[in-house]
Amino acid sequence: MQPPLPLGTLLQNRYSIARILGQGGFGRTYLAEDRGRFNELCAVKEFAPANTEPTAFEKSRELFQREAEILYQLRHPQIPQFHAIFEENQRLFLVRDYADGETYHALLAERRRSGTTFSEAEVMQLLRDFLPVLDYIHAQGVVHRDLSPDNLIRRQSDGLPVPIDFGVVKEIATQIQSPETQVQRTIVGKPGYTPIEQWQSGLAYPHSDLYALAVTSIELLTGRELPDLYDDRALRWNWQPWAAVSPQFARVLDKMLADRPDERYFTAREVLDALEASSTPSVPAPQPSQMQTVAVGRPIESATPTVRSSRPQPSIPTRGQPSFWDNPITIALAGLGLAVLAGWSSWTLVGAFVRSNDPQPAPTPIPEQPFVPATPEPTPTPTPTPTPTPTPTPTPTPTPTPEPITYDRALNLTPGGNISLEGTLKSNEIYNYRIRGTAGSQLSTFVSGERVLMSVFDPLGEPLPDRSQRVSVWEGTLPLAGEYTLQLQTVRGVPDGDYGLSVTLSLPPTPTPTPEPTPTPLPEVEVETLQFPQGQTDVQAFGHVNDRRIVRYLVSVAPDRIFAVELFPVTPEGEDVRFTVRRPDGQPISAATGVVFWQSQVSEGGMYQIDVTAPQPRDFELSVSVYDRSN
Structure with a gap:
């Protein structure tokens, strides 16, 4: 891990390091004063990538920026607001509110x-x-x-x-x-x-x-x-x-x-x-009374007493059932006889009920006034209420995302020149700055401001290679002649942002004429066939080579024979002499290329070649042996 930043260090010409708040395995967190916000305290979190190779660091920065944009969009009064990310001296920094x-x-x-x-x-x-x-x-x-x-x-x-x-x-x-x-x-x-x-x-x-x-x-x-x-x-x-x-x-x-x-x-x-x-404490639900209740009839002019459920009462037929009194002829015949009986029965029943439930004295019944029950009215059949058809709740029409407002501006930039400008960009705005360039010209662009990013497009509307979309810096060679576009947009989720744009266009380098290559003369090859003396398995040869002369020895070797070659320098300077052994088809043997000793059992019979070479004029001695393994 890199050493901590000294107190008083000024990052981005804005954040002044006051003290270290904490340190972990990924870096440190500093308390800093934001000079761009009247020295308001903020927390600056540092990440120092272990791999600072350009390609790896660029990937780290891209990953850091993409994920930090997610945190930037969190807006809640109990979440420290993330304000900015930046890179300085091979370190990545994230700035957020300080939670005191x-x-x-x-x-x-x-x-x-x-x-x-x-x-x-x-x-x-x-x-x-x-x-x-x-x-x-x-x-x-x-x-x-x-x-x-x-x-x-x-x-x-x-x-x-x-x-x-x-x-x-x-x-x-x-x-x-x-x-x-x-x-x-x-x-x-x-x-x-x-x-x-x-x-x-x-x-x-x-x-x-x-x-x-x-x-x-x-x-x-x-x-x-x-x-x-x-x-x-x-x-x-x-x-x-x-x-x-x-x-x-x-x-x-x-x-x-x-x-x-x-x-x-x-x-x-x-x-x-x-x-x-x-x-929340639970309130027990009231238990309904299990006692049977009943309604009691009284004379028409009397008030209906309150019925209590302290004791059961005899059941009274409900008002919709057929009654003995529904027949008017019966009423006429019963007439007077039932009047006295009904009055006495009514007085007895009601009086007993009232005395047992009401402390007030019961009213004195009038015997001579007969109790005539009211003719029950037929119970009307209830008309079913039609179920109202629910009115469908209209699905709210989503508010369409407003189309971004695009501004185009041509920059009069000549090769070898530079243009710098500043502005403010809103979230629904796109600024397209257009410049003309020739193939091979060098373009260097830089946009400052932590809330604005840039994309670079070629004359065909395609992004330029080497990561040219939503970046702060792009440098490279223009592949085509035509009008190029520098497109500025705010970081996703940011309402607006100030920016500065710097563009430099350099002339394509003047090509250096390539000199015509001087053909390298082919070296001279001197060929000699080696013959083994009668009854011997080895032979010696002497020769002279230089950088333009190769001595090639031809040796006939039978299959499955041991084939050995050794080179001896004649003078101390001759240690740079080397040989290469080639098979009968002319292909070099990899283990016998540019060596001074080689030995192997060959499976293929035929005429083998031994090429002796040296970078300088040298004398040499060559020893060649061919023999059966049994020897």
Whole structure:
């Protein structure tokens, strides 16, 4: 790792390093003053790639910029805003808001020193304050991946929890440190806080963050180290003996800590709903009376008494059933006889009921006034109410994305000249600067401003080679003659940005005339056939060679014979003499090329060639042997 930046170092002529906030395996985090924002404090995170080769570093920078754009789009009052990324002296930097406060790790350490821990109410409030932040992050398609007490800060200004050190940033840093291993999944997280599926595969989901948040919660509740809270034999968390919490809250945490992902809550909103349900006392539903109730008739002029369900009453036929009194002839015949009987019966029944249920004295019945029951009216058949057809809710028409506004401007740039200009670009604007160039000209373009990127297109509208899209710098040779386009756009998700553009066009280099190659004269080859004396298996030859003269010896060799060649310099200067052995087809033997000794059993019989060469005039002695292995 490179040494830390000295205090007072000014980065990008803007960020003044005040002190080191922290250091990890991927780099350092500095507290800096932003001179572009009235010396407002900010956090500058540094990544120093281990491989600084130009190609590898360019890939690192491209990866860093692409992933940082995702974090730049996170806009939440409890998330430190990411402001800029830049590269300086082979180091990559990311700038974000400074969250002033203490980590929950530091807060827990203070509690431990005083012999206390976080209460259930405090941890419950932490979850209620932080779960909406997680819900927002996950809705943007981002997973934190590295939640722990170290990466949660209780902000000093309002006491709200603030996440720092997103795991996606550490994943970028890991790939930057080891670009050759990018084909493998990068595992980011801390042992104990990271669920098993994330630790094994590197994949993280919203419920992975919920698992890490639950581990953080039980650590705050118990104040104990994580190995004390996990049962290695049962392979489950066993934290409740060290925490005094309600059973409802414990069930919520246990579900967040489930070993199987499909048994956990899937979203932060589900956890919030469960917390609300666990903190709201349940009201028992009223039990309906099982006593039978009945209506009692009274004379028309009397008020109907209140019926209590303290004791059962005889059942009275309902008003829609056929009655004895429905026949008017019966009424006429019964007439007077029933009048007295009905009056007496009515008085007896009602009086008994009222005396038992009403403390007030019962009214004195009038015997001479007969009780004439009202003629029951037929129960009307209810007309079924037609089910109203629901009015379909119109699907809202999506608001069309406004077309970008394109501006074209021709730059009068002559070969050998330079143009510099400045401007402000909005998110829905595209600036096309056009220049004319000739084939072979050298173009150098640079756009400054952390929110604006540039693409370079050839006269056919195709991007130029060597990474020319959404970059800050491009340099290269123009392949065609015609009009080239420098297209400026803001970084995705950025509302607007100031920029400066510098363009330099250089004349194509004057070609140096290539001299006609002088033909190299072919060396002279002197051929000599070697004959073995009668009864002998070796022969010696003497000769003279130079850079333009090759001595070639022809030797007849039978199949499966041992063929040996050795060269001896005649003078000390002759050590640069070499020979090459060729097969009967003229192809050189690789092991016998440019050597001074060679020996092998040949499988192919025929006329072999021995070429002796030297860069300078040299005398030599050559010894050649051909014999049967049995000899």
